[in-house]
Amino acid sequence: MTTHTPLLGKPVSRVDGPLKVTGQAKYAGEFQAPGLTYGVVVSSTVARGRIKKLETREALQVPGVLHVFTHENRPKLPWFDKSYRDEDSPAGSPFRPLYDDEILYSGQPIALVVAETFEAARYAASLIRAEYSVKKHETDLRAQRGKARAPKMGKGGFEPPPKPRGHADKALAQSEVRIDVEYETPVEHHNPMEMHAATVVYEDDGTLTIYDKTQGVQNSLKYLSKVFNLAEGEARVRSPFVGGAFGSALRPQYQLFLAVMASRELKRSVRVVMTRQQMFTFGHRPATLQRLALGASADGTLQALIHEAISETSRFEDYAEIIVNWSGLLYQCDNVRLDYKVASLDHYTPLDMRAPGAAWGVYALECAMDELAYAAGVDPLALRLKNYAERDQNADKPFSSKELRACYHQGAERFGWGRRVATPRSMRDGKQLIGWGMATGVWEAMQQPASAKALLSIDGKLTVSSATSDIGTGTYTVMTQIAAETLGLPMEDVTFKLGDSSLPPAPLEGGSWTVASVGTAVKEVCEKVREQLFKLARKVRGSPLAKSELEEVFFAGGQIRLKADPTKAVSLLEAMRHGEVLSIEEQTMALPNLSEQQKYTRAAHSAVFAEVKVDEDLGIIQVTRVVTAVAGGRIMNPKTARSQVLGGVVWGIGMALEEESVVDTALGRFINHNLGEYHVPVNADVRDIEVLFVDEDDTVVNPLGAKGLGEIGIVGVAAAISNAIFHATGKRVRSLPVTLDKVLGGH
Missing domain, CATH: 3.90.1170.50 (Aldehyde oxidase/xanthine dehydrogenase, a/b hammerhead)
Incomplete structure (x- = not known):
């Protein structure tokens, strides 16, 4: 029989929205x-x-x-x-x-x-x-590249590149189709x-x-x-x-x-x-110089992959990002060599910035794959499907789930990729050259230890708390949904508290792991409350649940009901009154199931398709359409999830066309340290963006089956746009941002 309508998976509006739009939400400086x-x-x-x-x-x-x-x-x-x-x-x-x-x-x-x-x-x-x-002082990465060195270990999230597999240099030299190019990315500030x-x-x-x-x-x-x-x-x-x-x-x-x-x-x-000027004086996404060398057989089958990156750090700390590892993960290739070095500059230490490492590393890889596709005469999407990795060769592990192939197919169909004319400069609208490009995205699916507390009062009100944060991602809302669904309560009867050091421990809100980590703790602690309620409900005089087990009931509408006959139920209020309990309080620490998780590589994937229009005379670039298909596990709230991915795509437009912290090397200073000269996308820059969520079932990543979405939305977008610009103009720009002077100059 029908149980109840779930809250998870529903496009619920933000519970903190009214406070924000009415100005009642207070921030640190208020x-x-x-x-x-x-x-x-x-x-x-x-x-x-x-x-x-x-x-x-x-x-x-x-x-x-x-x-x-x-x-x-x-x-x-x-x-x-x-x-x-x-x-x-x-x-x-x-x-x-x-x-x-x-x-x-x-x-x-x-x-x-x-x-x-x-x-x-x-x-x-x-x-x-x-x-x-x-x-x-030294603030020029190119000038210091000769002094680049392996970073010192110390940052918790940094994984050095895996050891080489096969013989990449030999295989490259023997490949029928080769590219060997360098990409340059600038400093970006969070702002x-x-x-x-x-x-x-x-x-x-x-x-x-x-x-x-x-x-x-x-x-x-x-x-x-x-x-x-x-x-x-x-x-x-x-x-x-x-x-x-x-x-x-x-x-x-x-x-x-x-x-x-x-x-x-x-x-x-x-x-x-x-x-705002001082916001440019601490932390930033580091500049990089990246060499990509790809070798393939005549039909586009990868034979060799070499990815070398040099990034910047400060003189007092060794900041390191996972920039090159993705290249050994995304595609099937038996001859791979990856190398990562840092050069010390007289800047403040770089700082993690949305999809650190992947944002730059996957950009370079995906542009190189596009160049290889043209060199081999193979459709860029077909090239990726031909070299699809069914297994993570870096770690020699299977993926816990991977619906990237479905992302390619669904994204391409929605975008209309099959109508693409392959030859550059062959699609136009008057004086506007039209280009279509695509790229792959990938980001880790992680879970950290996290705690949560739940307090259910006899009036049916539930308060759940954890010392996590909500940086605009919708944490308040999704945690409320998880708690409300677990105990079968309406969302208006649930309050989630966060952002207070006195609350149960939670990890930093970063890495797209908050729902997976804190959400799991919220689910677990509410399940503990369920167990207490069910025990009380069984003891109610004449209880229809007296001989049932927990798995034979469900919680909905403030009641505990039999799955076999939902008309037979005990209300939460009745159970607590009979047990003379005024409140039920539980706390839990949710830990990742490492013994199971470590058997697999866990990641979210995406396929990004972009359309640009480039003025043939002026070189002005417009991103007119983006379709991104994301496999991010179970989607807790399609509304907040879509917002996360939309924000990532908009930022990807900025990465591709606008964002750059310009260094005056004579002064050693970022000189465009304001929002008038540090350009980010505005309404006029953002046209049609469509987000598709591909069904993905993953029982390994965490009990909720959720993968983070904050970062996957940005990965691959800049590459898709850059590739579209080449398709439109026939000019390959290998440094970001792609500005009109580079397009007109043909750099």
Whole structure:
């Protein structure tokens, strides 16, 4: 018989939507406190050297200024004697604001002015004068490529390239069809709408309530506890809403340290908000230089694959990304050599940015596959199907699930790929050259340990909590759906709490693992509540469930019903009243089933098809259509899922055509450090985008069967657009972004 209508898989609107559209959702820089003071950061103007003199007298004379913190007067802290690495730190020694007089990169914070008003602090900050002893800096990756080296291990998520298989160089030399090219990608900055901010509320008892822009409140608290030697209970970090992050808030940024330092020293509440310009002074997607060499037989069968990448890191940490490994995973090839190196520059350490490693590495691979398709005279889609990998040769493991072939077929059919005329410059609309391109996307499907607590009251209201974050992905909504469905409650009777360090432990919100990790914990803890309720329901006098087992019932409409006869039921209220229970509380730690998961390679896949129109005379490029077909396991909420993929596609358009942090190598500084000159797609740049979700059943990745969608949406998009531009114009541009000057110049 019919049980009940499930909530999971339904396009439910965001439960936090009304708070956001009415302005009731508060972000880190919006919380108030009595006597709140304001801090403004002063940034260095040189890229390398030492501070000879820091003149602060004029700033201190401004009415309302309370203090100017510098390396000369900052408090002594245990942290300054031994480096503490947070959960997302790479190998090396993390940057410590105001540590000493050494300048490590342009834009480094050199002072913090704290005043009674923001205006006074900002004006006083403008009066501070610094004199430097300048050293020669290096901020040009090409100039440093000869000094590139293997990265030091230390970053939790980095996997070095697998050992070579076969004899790639020999096979390349013997291949009938060969390409050997280099691709260049620029620095990108995250630039979420909400700037990084920290509001530290100094409580009457000396404890701190800290509102921070972060993707991990507990990571921020652990960091602060180590830095300031805080005892348990001395501080609490909250982050109920985050206005975008894309990885920029995985690590505690310097505004958090400075605000807490000032608050503890002044015994006042302090707010520090970065300016948009200062958003370019910490973390970024690193620039890369990538060599792709592919060899194939005359029919396009891959015989050799070589992928070598050089990326940048800072001088004080070794940041590393998984850039080349995807090339040994995506296609069947027995002769593969992968190599990855880093070059140290006088920039701040790069930082994970949506689909780190894959965004750049798969771009280069998929453009190279397109070049190989033309060289072999094979349709680009047919080439990928010919070399389809049924097994992960990197790890010699099967995939837990892989519906990429269905992504290719469904995406191609919806896009109309079969109508494509193969010859470049053969499709046009008046003076507009039309190009069609495609590419593959891939991203890991991961699960991390996570905890959740559930409290069911006798009034039928359920509160579930976990110290995860919602960076705009829909975490509030999907967790509410999971909890409500598990206990058969209406969503309006369920509240999900997050963004508070006092809640049960959760991993950083990154890597597209939140639903898989925290969602599994929510499901498990609600199942524990189910068990308690069922035991109580069986004991109700005259209970129709007395002789049944848990697997013989279902929860719906606030009742526990028999599957065989849903008219026979016990309400949750009745069960709790009879058991004289006012509430049921459970907590759980959900752990990945590593013994099973490690037998497989777990990944989400996509196929991206793009149409561009290029003005034949002016070189102006428009992305007029994108169809992306995604195999992302079980889709929890098609509405929020589609939004995630749409956002990734829009960003992919920006990667392909617009985004680039331009370095003035003479100054060692990013010079387009504002949203007027750092270009991102706007409404006029975004046309038709269609998202298809391919059915995929995976019982290995996690109990929910869900794969992350935050990152897969961006991977492959820039390559599909770049390939479409070649099809339209016949000009191959191998550096991003593809701007009109490159198209007209034929670089």
